[in-house]
Amino acid sequence: MGIYSTNEFKGGLKIMLDGDPYTIIENEFVKPGKGQAFNRVRIRNLKTGRVIERTFKSGDTVEAADVVETNMQYLYNDGEQWHFMHPETFEQLTADATAVGDAAKWIKEQDVCIVTLWNGVPLGVAPPNFVVLNIVETDPGVRGDTSGGGGKPATLETGAVVRVPLFVQTGELIKVDTRTGEYVSRVKE
């Protein structure tokens, strides 16, 4: 992989630091009028999610991290590993629970996810922004309530629990925004 100088720093750039891959969140150029320039960056460790700060002397270089984001289809879970397939090359790979993280509670077979790979190994999985899932359990609500106020918890087929309006019933399909974990609408089959 290549080398980046501080002049290439910007949000989203993937760099190596102390053996771990990081993504730059924020890059601040700091320079006294008559003095040494620095780049003060906030970076996220792509393995742990931890956000740290680091100061570089302007002009210094860092190694680029071989991190790519690729669309992959979720196939199945074998009890321990989640299996994904590249939709064009049909290449398959597996991700563990650490990499899949919160995505596990939203994805079901055949959903297309964004898988972040570091040196070919999955570091993270982002579910689709919107998923359609079946409600497997929710209290029978009062019919006729269409206000959406209040609401009640509903358990989805993937195990996720979201708040839904009172009129939504067990067995119905709903659309959920995975970024917020919020109910969007009912979906007719």
Add this chain to the structure above:
Amino acid sequence: MSSVGDWRPTASLEVLAARARVLAEIRGFFAEAGVLEVETPALSSAGATDPALGSLGTRYTGPLAPSGARLWLHTSPEFPMKRLLAAGSGAIWQICKVFRDGERGSRHNPEFSLLEWYRPGMSLAALMDEVAALIGRVLGHPVGEERLTYAAVFERALGVDPHGEPAAGLQAAAVRAGVAGASRLELTGRDAWLDLLMSHCVEPGLGANGITFVHDYPPSQAALARVRDGDPPVAERFEVYVRGVELANGFHELADATEQRRRFEADNARRRFAGLPAMPLDERLLGALEAGLPDCCGVALGVDRLVMLATGAERIDEVIAFPVERA
């Protein structure tokens, strides 16, 4: 690099109107003070020798320069203004665009507006009074101020002596203060460590309740200021901070041509050591100093940052119409 919508200004029209009012206040201030407004060339046959300043270069080809002449865009109008002072101009001021290579961030744009003025016969303390009065006028109300030595602000923020502490001790102070990555930074010389501590640990706490003037700099950071003998000797230089932002830099101006030439050459030696090109010396400035520069103090103030202060802007892009990406 262009994209849809990037023809638009990054500053709102309201802020640009506020900017125009700031410029009008500055003009009014100097007109009332009887200081002469001047203009000097943005192009110079000499570049800035200071290793911390990057000069942008260009070429002129035409009458009297058939094969092209290398010219530099000025990083400040200091040298030609001193030539005017040596020619007997008396007190002078100007606002001009200056250019610095390599500088871009939330408070930096490689092209920015500098207000610079010189006061023959005025003390550095009196010039600080004038800076405070100008800032008060622009903000529309008097601003409280404090004046602290460079040693005092370092003592207060870090408990270290910036005049005596060796580089390793300054690095240790940065590590103690939690500057991330300080233990692994490779910096050349004490001054770079002082700059790191100043920008990361000291500066953010300066000017919290008004204006902080920091004065009496280490002689190694004299730039173009005179050095006053003492224990320790200090550079007769001040910097102005408001809300953690460096706003202005003032000097009791060096008038000794021999010392000026020595500093230029020392700058170029440091440039070569750092792998930077040496810059041509401004022989016309040296000529003016030999002819005699009146005893004077001068200060350069970042107009964009003053407008940021007046409008509450967080980023320089909010106060300039078109930053470099849209230039």
